[in-house]
Amino acid sequence: MKIKTRFAPSPTGDLHVGGARTALYSWLFSRHLGGEFILRIEDTDLERSTQKAIDAIMDGMNWLGIDWDEGPYFQTKRFDRYNAVIDEMLTAGTAYKCYCSKERLEALREEQMARGEKARYDGHCLHEQCNHADNEPHVVRFLNPQEGSVIFDDKIRGPIEISNQELDDLIIRRTDGAPTYNFCVVVDDWDMEITHVIRGEDHINNTPRQINILKALGAPIPEYAHVSMILGDDGQKLSKRNGAASVMQYRDAGYxxxxxxxxLVRLGWSHGDQEIFSVDDMKQLFTLDAVSKSASAFNTEKLQWLNHHYINHLPPEYVAVHLSWHIHEQGFNTQNGPQLVEIVQLLGERCKTLKEMAESCRYFYEEFDEFDADAAKKHLRPVAKEALDLARAKLSAISDWSVENVHHAIESTAAELDVGMGKVGMPLRVAVTGCGQSPGVDATVHAVGKSRSLARIDRALAFISERESQQ
Structure with a gap:
């Protein structure tokens, strides 16, 4: 049997981490077994579905590298197919027209709830043989079995049984002629030959309804796997406040x-004690058997730790491509200065995100307006003038501008003045970068470049002289 899975989001908003994890699990399951993965846009909610949301879903999947073999399919382009199946069901007697008014249905609901019963349709239009005009407003309901149970073996949660008496005759076509979500899903999974439906646990209640419709159509029943929810940093249901940012917001934040x-793969799945998984690792190792039934807790610090790992372990050339996007967003030009690969190598250990790296590297390319006040107060003092003067002279004399030669110039300055390296390195760092923190001062001075470093030392010396004159 050819394995075929799908990711079927509703385009009513961005692709958030919960949906992304569902897409990832479904994709990995098919890739692990050499199957196919399709993308289906479930846009039957015409009022809430937007092209902007469709674009956001596709952008998020593309950025993550979750590719699809078929699609994207759109349910709104398949209404003729759905309605043809409904008409066949009306003829076969597995569906029927319902003419009940909203007022009758509301009164029925209130009566049932007053008796402590579950609100459900009572089959009035199935049993009452009334004459109605063809153009009289009506919906179409599925004739759900009233005997027995729906039993399915959830691939994550184990056997689940729902009594058919818990299910009513759900509407499969509205008064306006539009087919409903639960019905469209069934026909799509049938037509697209989906073998495994992997989705969130909020769909568990839909599954028995969909299985009954599939049985009525004589269609094969897929395997089902319902993934548990993700909780936020605070242990509450995931929301925008506690971690449920969209996928592209994580890109924007520098991940x-x-x-x-x-x-995401580790939010509910594990393979021993392993924490680091390449995409190839995931494809090779992922199985539904290892997915937990329990809810998973989002942990931003863990995500930052992983991001720091990948910044430092992926090829710097690749990381530099992603960094360039963030630098463009910061709005400065990198033509005059070191290659971005060098920036990744210099700042990788210090930065947890690429946004932080982009914010930290501006001084390599552009002049800063002023020295950091605290750093200048501490390190650009009259006592630093001699060290900066001598370091400038030695740096100016370098003909082969290399990290080794820059290091030697700084080291020999400290030796000649008989002071510790910090007495030279810290004033030099503040002079060249404008701040008190940077990678190694020799590598930083080298990356900033000879002429620019010398000019900035001159500026620092002028700053010290002005400070002296004001004392």
């Missing part, structure tokens, strides 16, 4: 797709 994928 690499590999880090987010690695983090």
């Amino acid at each position: 690499l797709p590999e880090a987010l994928l690695n983090y």
